[in-house]
Amino acid sequence: MKYKIAYLDENDGWINTFYQTFKTEFDILRIKVDINSSIKELLVQLMSSNLDAIVTDYLLEEEGDVSFNGNKVVEAIKQIQPHFPIIMLTSYQKQAINFTDDVHIIYSKDILDGENEDELEIFKTKIQSNISNYKKKIEDTNNRIEKLVEKRNDQGLEIPEEEELTKLYILFDELNPEGKDFPANLIHRESISKLNEFVSETREILEELKKLNKNK
Numbered sequence: 001m002k003y004k005i006a007y008l009d010e011n012d013g014w015i016n017t018f019y020q021t022f023k024t025e026f027d028i029l030r031i032k033v034d035i036n037s038s039i040k041e042l043l044v045q046l047m048s049s050n051l052d053a054i055v056t057d058y059l060l061e062e063e064g065d066v067s068f069n070g071n072k073v074v075e076a077i078k079q080i081q082p083h084f085p086i087i088m089l090t091s092y093q094k095q096a097i098n099f100t101d102d103v104h105i106i107y108s109k110d111i112l113d114g115e116n117e118d119e120l121e122i123f124k125t126k127i128q129s130n131i132s133n134y135k136k137k138i139e140d141t142n143n144r145i146e147k148l149v150e151k152r153n154d155q156g157l158e159i160p161e162e163e164e165l166t167k168l169y170i171l172f173d174e175l176n177p178e179g180k181d182f183p184a185n186l187i188h189r190e191s192i193s194k195l196n197e198f199v200s201e202t203r204e205i206l207e208e209l210k211k212l213n214k215n216k
Contacts (some may be wrong), residue, residue, distance in 0.1 A: 001025040005129050008042070008073065010034065017112050018055070018089075024133045025124050035065040039076050046077065052131045058106070071100045082174050083137065085130040107109040121123035138175050141168055 006029040007018045013029050020030060029049055033042070046054060053166045054077065056070040070088050079087060093107045100106060111123050148165045151157060157165065 003128065004029065004050060004052050005053040005055055005127065006031055006046055007054040008033055008060070008070065010057065010063050010066050014057065014109070014112075019114055021114070021120070022124065025128070033060050034131070036189065037066060039068055039072055042073060043076050043080070052135075053085035053087065053127060055087045055127075058088050058096040058100075058111075059092050069099070072097065074102075076106070083134060085127070085134050087127065087130070101158050116152060122196065141171055141175060144168055145172060145178065 002025065004024075004027040007015060007022075007199045009015045009018070010033045012032065015032060015138065019028050027100055031042070031045065031050065035203045057081055058070040060066040060069050060073075070090070072111050074086055074088060077084060086105055088096060088100065088106045089112070090106060093106060096106050097103050111120055114120070145165065145168050148157060148161060148168070151161070152165070
């Protein structure tokens with residue numbers, strides 16, 4: 001089964017080039033961004049399309065019809081799913097680097113010209129590895145939470161394990177923003193409620209700490 005990825009661009013030519021380049025390896029959702037596009041609507045479309053990764057052009061404003069660039073799309077997605085695989089392609093790497101927090105997601109569009117087959121194959125492998133690593137991270141997080149919860153219920157946890165479970169709960173919330181794919185031991189309504197309360201309380205504490213640090 002192919003991984004499903006979305007490609008966003010304002011130019012039909014680049015959208016077709018990307019599709020022709022990657023259609024063998026991936027199931028591709030082609031999204032043309034235009035004057036009617038908004039980040040909010042794009043986010044809804046992307047988050048409801050059961051995607052494994054997202055690739056976006058950087059300079060969406062290039063043809064003058066779009067009011068935002070790809071870095072803003074990336075920021076919006078990262079606010080909801082900070083670990084989700086995202087890649088940015090651009091012919092304007094220096095500009096993209098100046099306006100993007102994670103410079104490691106930026107790649108040159110020259111990779112699509114077909115002149116360097118080895119580089120293209122490496123790029124395809126990177127996309128696949130990003131996706132598989134993300135899925136493994138979800139699986140490993142769920143499995144570790146299950147084991148720690150089971151141990152807590154049976155015999156209790158050591159302080160380092162409690163700290164680990166705290167971090168895993170927060171990571172779990174980031175990986176599952178809509179509460180999907182709960183580990184088996186957390187499926188019970190009472191456990192889910194406690195987890196949601198825990199995450200909420202933890203975030204409130206972090207916000208208060210940020211305020212205190214600002215006032216120092």
